Amino acid sequence: xxxxxxxxxxxxxxHVLISREGTEQELVLKLQPYVKxxxxxxxxxxxxxxxxxxxxxxxxxxALERQSSxxxxxxxxxxxxxxxxxxxxxxxxxxxxxxxxxDDIKAELANRExxxxxxxxxxxxxxxxxxxxxxxxxxxxxRSLSAVFNVLLSIAAVFAAxxxxxxxxxxxxxxxxxxxxxxxxxxxxxxxxFFAKDLLHVDVKTSHGPxxxxxxxxxxxxxxxxxxxxxx
Numbered sequence: 001x002x003x004x005x006x007x008x009x010x011x012x013x014x015h016v017l018i019s020r021e022g023t024e025q026e027l028v029l030k031l032q033p034y035v036k037x038x039x040x041x042x043x044x045x046x047x048x049x050x051x052x053x054x055x056x057x058x059x060x061x062x063a064l065e066r067q068s069s070x071x072x073x074x075x076x077x078x079x080x081x082x083x084x085x086x087x088x089x090x091x092x093x094x095x096x097x098x099x100x101x102x103d104d105i106k107a108e109l110a111n112r113e114x115x116x117x118x119x120x121x122x123x124x125x126x127x128x129x130x131x132x133x134x135x136x137x138x139x140x141x142x143r144s145l146s147a148v149f150n151v152l153l154s155i156a157a158v159f160a161a162x163x164x165x166x167x168x169x170x171x172x173x174x175x176x177x178x179x180x181x182x183x184x185x186x187x188x189x190x191x192x193x194f195f196a197k198d199l200l201h202v203d204v205k206t207s208h209g210p211x212x213x214x215x216x217x218x219x220x221x222x223x224x225x226x227x228x229x230x231x232x
Contacts, residue, residue: 001053001054001055002053002054002084003051003052003053003054003084003085004051004052004053004054004057004079004082004083004084004085005050005051005082005083005084005085006034006049006050006051006052006082007081007082009077009078009080009081009082010034010052010057010060010078010082011034011035013060013061013064013073013078014031014034014035014060015035016064016073017031017060017063017064017067018031018032018035020067022067023063023067024063027059027060027063030056031056031060033047033048033049034048034049034052050085051085057075057078057079058075060078061073061074061075061078062075147195147198148195150191151188151191151192151195154187154191155184155187155188155191156184158180158183158184158186158187159180159181159183159184160180161183162179162180162182162183162184163176163177163179163180166179166180
């Protein structure tokens with residue numbers, strides 16, 4: 001059914017037909033809702049039709065032409081200034097199957113994005129253990145200080161021994177001091193070499209020890225009902 005926009009010309013024709021006597025009662029009842037009410041009567045604007053069927057407008061024109069020969073009430077004249085009213089299309093509703101497919105795609109994309117962000121993230125097992133062993137660190141420090149003290153003590157002892165023994169060979173203080181310094185220097189080189197060897201041996205042993213295992217972050221699964229990424 002074709003509906004036309006109601007214009008003032010059409011409302012005037014309806015008012016004229018209803019006010020005349022001899023009009024079919026059935027037609028009057030159909031046209032009555034289109035009549036404007038006085039301003040002092042409160043009527044909701046939405047209750048007044050804004051469109052009229054083409055067939056009803058054709059009957060209106062025929063009834064007016066039968067009662068008078070006025071061409072201003074012809075169908076062509078009444079239609080002038082009006083236009084066809086097109087019903088707006090109904091809102092589109094997504095089917096449940098389509099909604100489920102879209103949700104699954106969103107969840108899969110979220111899983112891929114999360115896996116891409118966390119592929120290089122790992123936690124060392126050592127970082128999740130208890131705090132550092134302070135006692136062990138202090139023992140290592142005391143052991144190093146003890147080794148240095150022993151080296152200095154050995155150098156001083158060799159210097160004193162060589163200085164005392166050289167007195168049986170010569171009484172020249174300068175020569176005795178040079179011999180003592182030479183002996184102390186030889187002991188210092190030997191002790192330094194052994195100290196460095198022990199230190200390097202400890203470092204190499206530590207570096208070639210068992211590597212800490214890495215704990216990978218779990219890869220969560222995003223369901224279609226929940227797209228929120230868990231915090232890292």
